[in-house]
Amino acid sequence: MIAVELRKLFRRPRTWATIAVLNALPILVAVLLVLTDLAPRPGQGPVFLSAVFVNPALFALAALAIVLPLFLPIAVAVVAGDAVAGEAQAGTLRYLLARPAGRTRLLVAKLVAVLVFVLITVLIVAAVGYLVGTTLITPRPGLGNGGTSVSGTSLTQQELVERALLAIGYVAISMLGVAAFGLFFSTLTDSPLGATMGALAVLVASSLLFTLDAASPIAPYLPTRYWLSFVDFFRDPILWRDITRGMALQGVYVGVLLGAAWANFTTKDITS
Amino acid sequence: MSAVIATRGLVKRYGSLRAVDGIDLDVRAGDVYGFLGANGSGKTTTVRMLLGLVLPTSGGIEVLGARMPRAGRRVLPRVGALIEGPAHYGHLSGRENLALLDASGPGGSWRTRQRRIAEVLEQVGLGGVGRRPVKAYSLGMRQRLGLAGALLRRPELLVLDEPTNGLDPQGISEIRELLLELNRTGTTVFLSSHLLAEVEQLCTRVGVLDRGQLVLQEEMARLTAPTGATVVQTPTPDRVRSALDGRVTSVDGERVIVRGDDPAEVNRLLVGAGISVTGLALQRPTLEEVVLAAAGTSTDRVESSR
Structure with missing residues (x-):
C-alpha cells in the first residue's frame, strides 16, 4: 500500500514540478549573489547566507533557510492537502476504499508518502544548494576559513557534514506539523485546495502570532515557533534546548492531528 | 438459493x-x-x-x-x-x-x-x-x-x-x-x-x-407474466366489440383488449365474423408499466407546498 502511494506521488508530474520550483529560488539567490557580489552582513538576511563566501558548501544550508519560511511549507501543504481530498475529488477514493484499501491503512500510507516527499524534497534542496554553491561561488581568501559555526569558532569538515545532516533531519521533522495539518484538513473536505489553504492559514496565523508580544503566552506552542532552530546545530557546542522542544512540539501536533484525522476518516461517509 | x-x-x-x-x-x-x-x-x-x-x-x-x-x-x-x-x-x-x-x-x-x-x-x-x-x-x-x-x-x-x-x-x-x-x-x-x-x-x-x-x-x-387478456389490433374496433359480446375490456384507438388468454381462439372468432385483424398477442405488462404503477412521481420534481 505504501509502495502504491509512493508510486502515485512520484509518478505525478506535479510532484516534480513542485520540487523544481522549490529549487528555483535558492538558485536565483545564488546567481544574484555571484553577479552582484553583495553578501548580506553576518546577522542579516537569511541564515548562513553571509557565510557562503567563506565556505560555499554552506549554501546547502542557506538554501534550506531560504525555502523554509514559506516555500517548503507551501509545497508540503499542497501535497498533504491533496492526499485524501485529491482522491475524493477525482473519485478514486471510493474505488480505493471499495477495493478495499482499508481506511486506516490508506491514511497511514498517505502519511508515509507525504513524509517521504518531505525528506526527498529537503534532501534535493540541500543537494542542489550544495552543487550551486560549490560551482557558482568562489570563496574569498581574505575572509579566512574560520567562522563557520554561528558562534564564531571553526568546525572541521567532518563536524560540518554531520551537523548539516542533523539540520536536514530537523527541517524535515519541522515539516511534519504542516503535513499533519494538511492531512487532517484533507480528511475533512473533498476539495484539495481547501485542505491546502487550511494548512497554510494555520501557518500564516502561527507566524503572525509569533511576532505579536500579546501572544507571547502561547508562543511556545505555535507550530512554527522552533522552525529556525536548526541553526542551533551550528553553534559550538550544539544548543539542544530549542531543538528538542521543537521536535517534541511537532510530535504533539502530529499525534493529535493524526488522531483526529483517523477518527474522522474512519467514521466518515464517503459520498464523493 | x-x-x-x-x-x-x-x-x-x-x-x-x-x-x-x-x-x-x-x-x-x-x-x-x-x-x-x-x-x-x-x-x-x-x-x-x-x-x-x-x-x-x-x-x-x-x-x-x-x-x-x-x-x-x-x-x-x-x-x-x-x-x-x-x-x-x-x-x-x-x-x-x-x-x-x-x-x-x-x-x-x-x-x-x-x-x-x-x-x-x-x-x-x-x-x-x-x-x-x-x-x-x-x-x-x-x-x-x-x-x-x-x-x-x-x-x-x-x-x-x-x-x-x-x-x-x-x-x-x-x-x-x-x-x-x-x-x-x-x-x-x-x-x-x-x-x-x-x-x-x-x-x-x-x-x-x-x-x-x-x-x-x-x-x-x-x-411481466401474461395478464390473461389478449391484445387485438384491428381497423374496426367497434365490430370487435359487437362480435365478442362482453369480453372487450377496453378500446384504445385500434387496440382492443379482450379477456381470454388464448389468442388463437380469439382469432378464430374474429375471422369467423369477417373482421380483419392486423395484430394479435397475449397481453403482458411492460416493465415500465409495472414500475410506474409501483413508484410514485419522479423525485426530481419539487412541488410547491402551497
Whole structure:
C-alpha cells in the first residue's frame, strides 16, 4: 500500500514540478549573489547566507533557510492537502476504499508518502544548494576559513557534514506539523485546495502570532515557533534546548492531528 | 438459493431526510438483479452502504454471507464494483491504473497481475489501447476501463451502478453480452440503473426503490407474466366489440383488449365474423408499466407546498 502511494506521488508530474520550483529560488539567490557580489552582513538576511563566501558548501544550508519560511511549507501543504481530498475529488477514493484499501491503512500510507516527499524534497534542496554553491561561488581568501559555526569558532569538515545532516533531519521533522495539518484538513473536505489553504492559514496565523508580544503566552506552542532552530546545530557546542522542544512540539501536533484525522476518516461517509 | 446480498431494515438518515428508509434487499446467487429507481430515490446510497463506503444509520447488511461493513476486508476482494461512473488517475495509462488499484488491496496476487490485466482489457474491448494516458480516453473507454477494474479479480458478485453510461449503442449491447456471459459462468450481477430498457433486457429479478423504500421486489418473469387478456389490433374496433359480446375490456384507438388468454381462439372468432385483424398477442405488462404503477412521481420534481 505504501509502495502504491509512493508510486502515485512520484509518478505525478506535479510532484516534480513542485520540487523544481522549490529549487528555483535558492538558485536565483545564488546567481544574484555571484553577479552582484553583495553578501548580506553576518546577522542579516537569511541564515548562513553571509557565510557562503567563506565556505560555499554552506549554501546547502542557506538554501534550506531560504525555502523554509514559506516555500517548503507551501509545497508540503499542497501535497498533504491533496492526499485524501485529491482522491475524493477525482473519485478514486471510493474505488480505493471499495477495493478495499482499508481506511486506516490508506491514511497511514498517505502519511508515509507525504513524509517521504518531505525528506526527498529537503534532501534535493540541500543537494542542489550544495552543487550551486560549490560551482557558482568562489570563496574569498581574505575572509579566512574560520567562522563557520554561528558562534564564531571553526568546525572541521567532518563536524560540518554531520551537523548539516542533523539540520536536514530537523527541517524535515519541522515539516511534519504542516503535513499533519494538511492531512487532517484533507480528511475533512473533498476539495484539495481547501485542505491546502487550511494548512497554510494555520501557518500564516502561527507566524503572525509569533511576532505579536500579546501572544507571547502561547508562543511556545505555535507550530512554527522552533522552525529556525536548526541553526542551533551550528553553534559550538550544539544548543539542544530549542531543538528538542521543537521536535517534541511537532510530535504533539502530529499525534493529535493524526488522531483526529483517523477518527474522522474512519467514521466518515464517503459520498464523493 | 443462498443470499448474496441481504439487508434487514436498512436505514440511512441524513439529518431529518431518510435517504434509505428500511429496505430488505434479497439478491440470490446467480441473479441478474435490476435495482431500479428514479434519481434521488436512494439507489446510490444503498450501493455505497453495500460496499462499506457509507455507514448505515440502522439495520444490517450481509454480502456474500458476511456482515458488512465489518467483514469488508474479507468480502470486498470478492466483489467487483462500478460506483457512479468510473474514476482513474488521468496522467497514467489504463494498464497502470488497473495495476495500482489491484495493488492497493488484498486478494490480488502480483504474480498474476499482468496476465489478469491483459485478460480483462481484452474482455471489455480495450485490448489494444496501449500506453496512452487515461485523460486521452473517451467517456465510453473510461467506462470500459472502470468495468475492467471491477472484473480484475474474477469477482463472485458484480455491483454495477449505471454501467452503460456514456456508451454508444454497440458498446451497450457488447457490455450486455459480456454481463450475460459472466452471469452464465456463475457471477451474480447487481445492476443499479434508471434505464428500464436496460434492466428489462438483462435482469432476472427486479427491485424498485421509491423515496428510499423498496416498493417492489420480484422475479422479472412474474412481473411481466401474461395478464390473461389478449391484445387485438384491428381497423374496426367497434365490430370487435359487437362480435365478442362482453369480453372487450377496453378500446384504445385500434387496440382492443379482450379477456381470454388464448389468442388463437380469439382469432378464430374474429375471422369467423369477417373482421380483419392486423395484430394479435397475449397481453403482458411492460416493465415500465409495472414500475410506474409501483413508484410514485419522479423525485426530481419539487412541488410547491402551497
